[in-house]
Amino acid sequence: xxxxxxxxxxxxxxxxxxxxxxxxxxxxxxxxxxxxxxxxxxxxxxxxxxxxxxxxxxxxxxxxxxxxxxxxxxxxxxxxxxxxxxxxxxxxxxxxxxxxxxxxxxxxxxxxxxxxxxxxxxxxxxxxxxxxxxxxxxxxxxxxxxxxxxxxxxxxxxxxxxxxxxxxxxxxxxxxxxxxxxxxxxxxxxxxxxxxxxxxxxxxxxxxxxxxxxxxxxxxxxxxxxxxxxxxxxxxxxxxxxxxxxxxxxxxxxxxxxxxxxxxxxxxxxxxxxxxxxxxxxxxxxxxxxxxxxxxxxxxxxxxxxxxxxxxxxxxxxxxxxxxxxxxxxxxxxxxxxxxxxxxxxxxxxxxxxxxxxxxxxxxxxxxxxxxxxxxxxx
Amino acid sequence: xxxxxxxxxxxxxxxxxxxxxxxxxxxxxxxxxxxxxxxxxxxxxxxxxxxxxxxxxxxxxxxxxxxxxxxxxxxxxxxxxxxxxxxxxxxxxxxxxxxxxxxxxxxxxxxxxxxxxxxxxxxxxxxxxxxxxxxxxxxxxxxxxxxxxxxxxxxxxxxxxxxxxxxxxxxxxxxxxxxxxxxxxxxxxxxxxxxxxxxxxxxxxxxxxxxxxxxxxxxxxxxxxxxxxxxxxxxxxxxxxxxxxxxxxxxxxxxxxxxxxxxxxxxxxxxxxxxxxxxxxxxxxxxxxxxxxxxxxxxxxxxxxxxxxxxxxxxxxxxxxxxxxxxxxxxxxxx
Amino acid sequence: xxxxxxxxxxxxxxxxxxxxxxxxxxxxxxxxxxxxxxxxxxxxxxxxxxxxxxxxxxxxxxxxxxxxxxxxxxxxxxxxxxxxxxxxxxxxxxxxxxxxxxxxxxxxxxxxxxxxxxxxxxxxxxxxxxxxxxxxxxxxxxxxxxxxxxxxxxxxxxxxxxxxxxxxxxxxxxxxxxxxxxxxxxxxxxxxxxxxxxxxxxxxxxxxxxxxxxxxxxxxxxxxxxxxxxxxxxxxxxxxxxxxxxxxxxxxxxxxxxxx
Numbered sequence: 008x009x010x011x012x013x014x015x016x017x018x019x020x021x022x023x024x025x026x027x028x029x030x031x032x033x034x035x036x037x038x039x040x041x042x043x044x045x046x047x048x049x050x051x052x053x054x055x056x057x058x059x060x061x062x063x064x065x066x067x068x069x070x071x072x073x074x075x076x077x078x079x080x081x082x083x084x085x086x087x088x089x090x091x092x093x094x095x096x097x098x099x100x101x102x103x104x105x106x107x108x109x110x111x112x113x114x115x116x117x118x119x120x121x122x123x124x125x126x127x128x129x130x131x132x133x134x135x136x137x138x139x140x141x142x143x144x145x146x147x148x149x150x151x152x153x154x155x156x157x158x159x160x161x162x163x164x165x166x167x168x169x170x171x172x173x174x175x176x177x178x179x180x181x182x183x184x185x186x187x188x189x190x191x192x193x194x195x196x197x198x199x200x201x202x203x204x205x206x207x208x209x210x211x212x213x214x215x216x217x218x219x220x221x222x223x224x225x226x227x228x229x230x231x232x233x234x235x236x237x238x239x240x241x242x243x244x245x246x247x248x249x250x251x252x253x254x255x256x257x258x259x260x261x262x263x264x265x266x267x268x269x270x271x272x273x274x275x276x277x278x279x280x281x282x283x284x285x286x287x288x289x290x291x292x293x294x295x296x297x298x299x300x301x302x303x304x305x306x307x308x309x310x311x312x313x314x315x316x317x318x319x320x321x322x323x324x325x326x327x328x329x330x331x332x333x334x335x336x337x338x339x340x341x342x343x344x345x346x347x348x349x350x351x352x353x354x355x356x357x358x359x360x361x362x363x364x365x366x367x368x369x370x371x372x373x374x375x376x377x378x379x380x381x382x383x384x385x386x
Numbered sequence: 387x388x389x390x391x392x393x394x395x396x397x398x399x400x401x402x403x404x405x406x407x408x409x410x411x412x413x414x415x416x417x418x419x420x421x422x423x424x425x426x427x428x429x430x431x432x433x434x435x436x437x438x439x440x441x442x443x444x445x446x447x448x449x450x451x452x453x454x455x456x457x458x459x460x461x462x463x464x465x466x467x468x469x470x471x472x473x474x475x476x477x478x479x480x481x482x483x484x485x486x487x488x489x490x491x492x493x494x495x496x497x498x499x500x501x502x503x504x505x506x507x508x509x510x511x512x513x514x515x516x517x518x519x520x521x522x523x524x525x526x527x528x529x530x531x532x533x534x535x536x537x538x539x540x541x542x543x544x545x546x547x548x549x550x551x552x553x554x555x556x557x558x559x560x561x562x563x564x565x566x567x568x569x570x571x572x573x574x575x576x577x578x579x580x581x582x583x584x585x586x587x588x589x590x591x592x593x594x595x596x597x598x599x600x601x602x603x604x605x606x607x608x609x610x611x612x613x614x615x616x617x618x619x620x621x622x623x624x625x626x627x628x629x630x631x632x633x634x635x636x637x638x639x640x641x642x643x644x645x646x647x648x649x650x651x652x653x654x655x656x657x658x659x660x661x662x663x664x665x666x667x668x669x670x671x672x673x674x675x676x677x678x679x680x681x682x683x684x685x686x687x688x689x690x691x692x693x694x695x696x697x698x699x700x701x702x703x704x705x706x707x708x709x710x711x712x713x714x715x716x717x718x719x720x721x
Numbered sequence: 722x723x724x725x726x727x728x729x730x731x732x733x734x735x736x737x738x739x740x741x742x743x744x745x746x747x748x749x750x751x752x753x754x755x756x757x758x759x760x761x762x763x764x765x766x767x768x769x770x771x772x773x774x775x776x777x778x779x780x781x782x783x784x785x786x787x788x789x790x791x792x793x794x795x796x797x798x799x800x801x802x803x804x805x806x807x808x809x810x811x812x813x814x815x816x817x818x819x820x821x822x823x824x825x826x827x828x829x830x831x832x833x834x835x836x837x838x839x840x841x842x843x844x845x846x847x848x849x850x851x852x853x854x855x856x857x858x859x860x861x862x863x864x865x866x867x868x869x870x871x872x873x874x875x876x877x878x879x880x881x882x883x884x885x886x887x888x889x890x891x892x893x894x895x896x897x898x899x900x901x902x903x904x905x906x907x908x909x910x911x912x913x914x915x916x917x918x919x920x921x922x923x924x925x926x927x928x929x930x931x932x933x934x935x936x937x938x939x940x941x942x943x944x945x946x947x948x949x950x951x952x953x954x955x956x957x958x959x960x961x962x963x964x965x966x967x968x969x970x971x972x973x974x975x976x977x978x979x980x981x
Contacts, residue, residue: 015917018792022908056910069910274689402883465860490881494862497850501816506942509845523946529842530734533746535948542942580859582889584876589884601980625981637901644901645882650844651901659980668735680978681957682971688961698974699959706964707971714968718981 010304019075023082026055032086038213039089039358044169045213048090053124057083057094062102067119073310077255081303084259085266088362089213091259095252096165097121101128104174104190104245108233113192117172129170130249131161131219132242139375141176142185142239146221148177153228155191157221160203163369167217168202171195174245175219176238188238192230199224210361247320249370250327251313254306257327257334257366261299264334264359268292268341271354282344291344295337302330321383328376331366338363389482392543394451395421396481398472399432399444400491402463406440408598409487409551411447416514416554417485418448423516426482427451433471435461438567445565448557452567453479459574462583463491469498471572476503478570481544483522485514488548500546506539507546512553522547531650531673552597552654589643594629596646601628601659604648604675607635608664608685608704615641617705618663621712624719631655633665649674663704667692684708722775724766725826727836727849728759728794730787734841746950755790758837760797760905762898765867766835767798767906773871776800778829782810782821788921795916796908807925812938815843819851821936824929826856832892833875838863838899846897853895860895861888865902 012020030051038045052058060076062068076098084091102121105113120126137143146159157177173193180187193200203218233241269292272282282288305326312319338360342349349356367373395417399410417428430449432441434456441452453475459467472495476484486492488510500507513525522545525536539545596602603622605615615630622628632642634649648655650670660678665671667683667690675681676695683696684704693699700707732751740747769775779794781787782805791802803825810821826834836849846862853860865885866878873891880899926936934940960970975981
């Protein structure tokens with residue numbers, strides 16, 4: 008068993024850390040404050056290849072591992088969770104299902120432009136009445152000649168508006184329940200497809216989160232992704248991959264909070280000594296450090312299984328659950344260490360705590376993760 | 387090579403458009419001090435075109451002798467022309483020590499010359515001394531200013547060192563000093579002249595030499611942007627002899643020109659007052675300004691390392707303090 | 722067109738700290754990096770590669786660990802990497818280092834040699850200039866821009882204290898590049914994936930066109946007599962006050978020191 012990074016991964020980490028520090032971190036506070044999608048960062052990431060890390064070379068990707076992909080999401084999220092989720096949603100939720108379930112024509116049509124970062128990708132499953140109970144899809148797709156006609160709406164869609172390609176779940180046969188759900192590829196600008204209200208959020212405020220509206224939106228018949236009626240399965244498998252990405256985002260937030268707090272507590276003096284010299288600080292920080300490292304091992308294991316093409320659904324659920332809860336606990340405690348300053352926007356720890364909360368909610372709430380884990384446990 | 391054949395301290399006199407640069411006079415001052423320990427002459431090496439009339443000034447600033455190389459080839463500094471000329475001069479006069487200013491000219495010339503002479507060179511020295519056995523000991527910062535190293539060149543001659551402008555101090559000009567002025571005519575191998583100067587552009591920044599300023603109002607990352615620097619400029623405008631300078635962060639951000647950068651990769655300054663506004667005080671920056679007479683630091687971050695070298699530290703928002711200070715000082719100075 | 726870029730692995734001096742008790746450098750845990758000016762020189766070479774299809778070779782002298790910066794150069798886009806590594810090079814000052822580099826470069830085909838202005842561990846700016854002398858090539862230092870005509874002519878912008886100069890020089894020549902002028906590109910993910918599939922050529926002294934006595938310590942005229950850390954200055958008074966009070970304190974100090 009080998010837990011060390013190989014030389015290639017070390018070089019990759021060096022690059023991504025430098026990029027995060029120089030290009031992403033300086034914008035993090037502004038992107039949060041202005042609720043602005045950092046499109047210039049996406050363009051820079053595209054140039055380097057960060058928008059297509061685990062996609063095979065023949066589809067225009069970098070041919071790197073999922074392990075490297077999650078390292079990128081962690082490092083980006085350490086300094087800006089918004090940037091982390093842009094990459095995660097693009098990679099795990101859009102490119103990944105096209106890669107795994109798409110026809111050769113679909114892969115050749117969409118993946119090169121997505122993996123190069125020329126296009127951004129998004130994924131639409133959640134609806135006003137289909138959140139955790141995703142089977143309650145009300146968006147419909149009806150075949151009319153050579154075209155599918157979509158009607159309905161999706162909410163809370165990451166990268167909406169900026170994305171060119173959307174993987175959309177819709178009901179093709181309501182009588183079949185989850186087996187009546189199918190997946191489709193919808194391109195930006197298709198008549199009848201529009202972007203609705205933009206959410207004002209607590210955290211990851213630079214990420215574009217919007218409603219998608221389909222009003223007699225007609226797409227070519229060949230834009231069905233995977234087999235008819237397999238949409239729910241595709242969505243669930245896609246979310247398994249997405250959970251590794253979000254787990255890494257949460258891990259990045261937690262690590263970023265820890266780093267900032269170590270620095271702060273070594274400088275800040277009260278009662279004549281630095282906070283770091285108090286045993287309470289040391290013990291609590293030691294606990295957090297341990298949890299963050301445990302979280303990292305869980306997410307690395309899940310990514311490793313995915314790279315090895317082993318079943319990883321439960322591993323992803325455990326990683327996502329534990330990373331998200333660790334991020335929330337770590338950021339909350341780190342704000343506490345910062346005292347009053349930590350509650351102000353002058354210190355990034357305030358943003359990190361707001362950013363952490365979503366990781367317990369999206370890509371399946373912590374409760375959903377427990378359902379997945381328990382499902383295997385009590386099988 | 388017979389070491390005992392080598393005598394005297396030569397100082398390369400840097401001139402630009404016929405104007406002797408301050409660093410040359412600073413080096414003459416230092417060479418004058420060293421000559422007292424070494425019991426050798428200070429020789430100014432003046433190279434240029436139609437510049438001989440400036441030789442007397444060099445004597446008044448500490449030279450015992452001036453060797454003047456007056457040639458049209460030496461009008462503007464070009465590496466090969468100058469290296470050829472000085473190489474011949476060294477072979478002829480055999481100095482034991484050769485000091486050169488660590489300007490863009492000196493740092494271009496000195497290594498080329500040292501290599502051609504197959505001798506050692508110590509760059510950017512902050513301290514020069516003569517050891518008990520009459521060697522030149524050159525002390526310089528390394529590792530970004532974290533470490534000081536004292537370097538000897540025991541077996542080769544001349545012992546060459548460069549010193550950054552502003553580090554040494556000129557001696558007071560003494561118009562009664564007398565010395566000999568010698569002409570030396572180098573021959574040139576023009577086939578080696580491969581670099582052509584197309585134009586020499588002096589930008590607005592050229593009119594400002596922050597190493598000459600008595601007061602520096604210096605801005606760092608905390609100043610933020612161009613508008614922030616305008617506030618510092620307003621403060622500099624009310625203080626006679628004040629200029630605006632900056633840390634590296636602001637130069638890299640494109641807010642201010644490199645010519646105004648203080649620090650390891652910028653200039654070394656020692657003004658009467660250095661006011662550090664929003665500068666955290668990385669060691670590379672401190673290396674360029676810690677010799678200032680009075681350092682006042684204004685920074686919101688009370689943990690900023692700049693406070694470690696400041697004579698007076700103000701933990702406050704510079705964007706509020708600077709405009710108020712400007713108004714107040716304008717009134718004070720009017721009085 | 723063949724371009725050689727000289728590079729160096731240096732400790733990141735930004736994170737070096739002094740042990741307050743012993744007064745010595747703490748080098749443990751200090752990452753080694755590609756020298757910033759060298760990264761910009763490599764960038765200048767890669768821009769010529771993008772434009773003219775140049776072949777870019779990086780060359781460095783150092784211990785076997787300097788392999789890391791060669792891989793980094795590959796990941797940025799360099800085509801070939803040569804690492805001069807031999808105990809005979811140890812203890813070299815800038816004169817002996819530049820001599821060894823010249824001995825390697827003499828065996829290669831090149832039109833242009835690009836180097837960083839200076840390395841952040843030594844800050845001497847001497848090696849590339851000495852290299853130009855050893856190779857009997859013209860040099861332009863402090864280059865911030867290069868216009869190449871695709872044939873022989875380099876039009877170089879050189880930064881000076883007063884502004885800048887435009888200089889013309891024909892290849893082959895040596896240019897030293899400022900990091901503040903050209904931002905180096907990031908390694909690409911693709912470049913990183915391929916970097917370890919390429920070979921870093923490790924050359925010993927016997928592979929160079931040199932006189933062995935002029936290598937390493939024996940070829941170095943300068944010797945470090947001693948090294949020490951600077952004594953720390955005692956900090957002055959620090960006040961945490963509101964802006965109005967701050968102004969009063971500053972004005973008082975300026976009067977006391979006769980600045981105003």
